[in-house]
Amino acid sequence: MVPEQSSPVxxxxxxxxxxxxxxxxEVLADGQLTMGPRVxxxxxxxxxxxxxxxxxxxxxxxxxxxxxxxxxGIGPGDDVLVPxxxxxxxxxxxxxxxxxxxxxxxxxxxxxxxxxxxxxxxTPNTKAILAVHLFGRPARLEELPDEPILExxxxxxxxxxxxxxxxxxxLLACFSFHPRKIVTTGEGGAVTTDDDLIAERVRSLRHxxxxxxxxxxxxxQPAFNYRLSDVLAALGIPQMRRLDELLAQxxxxxxxxxxxxxxxxxxxxxxxxxxxxxxxxxVVQVDRRDEVMAGLRAQGIQCQIxxxxxxxxxxxxxxxxxxxxxxxxERALALPLHGRLTDADLDRVADALDKLVSHH
Ligand SMILES: Cc1ncc(COP(=O)(O)O)c(C=O)c1O
Numbered sequence: 001m002v003p004e005q006s007s008p009v010x011x012x013x014x015x016x017x018x019x020x021x022x023x024x025x026e027v028l029a030d031g032q033l034t035m036g037p038r039v040x041x042x043x044x045x046x047x048x049x050x051x052x053x054x055x056x057x058x059x060x061x062x063x064x065x066x067x068x069x070x071x072x073g074i075g076p077g078d079d080v081l082v083p084x085x086x087x088x089x090x091x092x093x094x095x096x097x098x099x100x101x102x103x104x105x106x107x108x109x110x111x112x113x114x115x116x117x118x119x120x121x122x123t124p125n126t127k128a129i130l131a132v133h134l135f136g137r138p139a140r141l142e143e144l145p146d147e148p149i150l151e152x153x154x155x156x157x158x159x160x161x162x163x164x165x166x167x168x169x170x171l172l173a174c175f176s177f178h179p180r181k182i183v184t185t186g187e188g189g190a191v192t193t194d195d196d197l198i199a200e201r202v203r204s205l206r207h208x209x210x211x212x213x214x215x216x217x218x219x220x221q222p223a224f225n226y227r228l229s230d231v232l233a234a235l236g237i238p239q240m241r242r243l244d245e246l247l248a249q250x251x252x253x254x255x256x257x258x259x260x261x262x263x264x265x266x267x268x269x270x271x272x273x274x275x276x277x278x279x280x281x282x283v284v285q286v287d288r289r290d291e292v293m294a295g296l297r298a299q300g301i302q303c304q305i306x307x308x309x310x311x312x313x314x315x316x317x318x319x320x321x322x323x324x325x326x327x328x329x330e331r332a333l334a335l336p337l338h339g340r341l342t343d344a345d346l347d348r349v350a351d352a353l354d355k356l357v358s359h360h
Contacts, residue, residue: 009301011338026234039057052192054192082103139151151170174191263359
């Protein structure tokens with residue numbers, strides 16, 4: 001039973017304050033709600049953080065993935081390697097573009113794409129690899145077969161691998177600003193790239209197919225309205241300015257968990273040596289995960305599964321066994337992670353886990 005006086009420990013809590021309120025109020029006062037200067041400013045901050053020449057803001061992480069896949073020219077007859085353990089949008093966009101998502105197993109410890117399995121799954125039609133930095137942990141992209149790489153960096157804003165920011169490691173990358181991400185605009189996303197042509201295509205695809213280089217006069221192809229409103233871009237600007245601080249807060253929580261959970265039979269998340277984790281989520285792995293999750297919830301501690309094993313979803317059945325993805329799907333448990341967590345909250349989570357999980 002939850003003692004009545006103890007409030008729940010929340011899984012996530014967006015970092016929005018007076019700065020965001022003032023930024024939104026300014027947009028409302030200006031009256032330019034879309035295609036205004038806030039989108040440009042947000043994009044400039046994103047490009048700087050990702051270390052790329054271009055950042056193009058769109059209406060969600062899924063929209064970013066969709067236009068990224070289309071900008072790569074993926075269509076019918078094309079295969080794209082996608083991890084079998086990821087948020088389904090990663091694979092959905094390939095299918096929606098008319099291509100075939102070819103599932104690849106994940107490493108059961110890092111929960112990121114398994115490079116050896118990727119090499120095995122290559123086909124003559126493979127056009128790209130869609131690699132995910134899952135939960136913000138940078139994936140080892142350099143181990144992957146030599147194909148164009150699209151990074152799903154939805155949760156990896158601020159993360160880095162081999163000294164370079166996630167978002168600049170592949171040919172192009174996608175970010176999400178959903179409320180469980182470190183920077184949130186409610187809904188939102190972006191594509192980053194150093195490639196001028198890809199950036200041009202993405203700008204066109206988010207805006208009906210109008211051609212940016214033709215000052216939006218001609219429409220060479222039909223496309224979407226995937227624009228981000230200036231109201232939402234304004235929300236993201238103050239958060240982008242304090243991205244380092246937001247990441248440091250999450251690093252503090254992650255270190256707090258690591259210290260408290262060290263003696264338990266729990267696989268703790270970590271980035272590779274020298275990398276910076278983006279800490280989109282703090283996802284441990286435990287035996288009897290569903291029981292542990294129910295036990296935490298019964299004590300008012302919000303928690304969640306990690307993400308999905310695509311080969312168990314109706315849309316992606318029949319691609320064969322994926323033991324790494326199965327292990328991750330069955331064992332992953334996301335613990336509360338946000339800047340308002342106190343030491344007392346961390347103690348409460350650790351004490352609850354201590355009673356639910358065995359010791360080394
Ligand atoms: C790995 C991954 N890819 C893609 C997405 C989709 O982003 P959005 O929810 O902004 O459409 C998410 C978001 O949850 C994600 O975690």
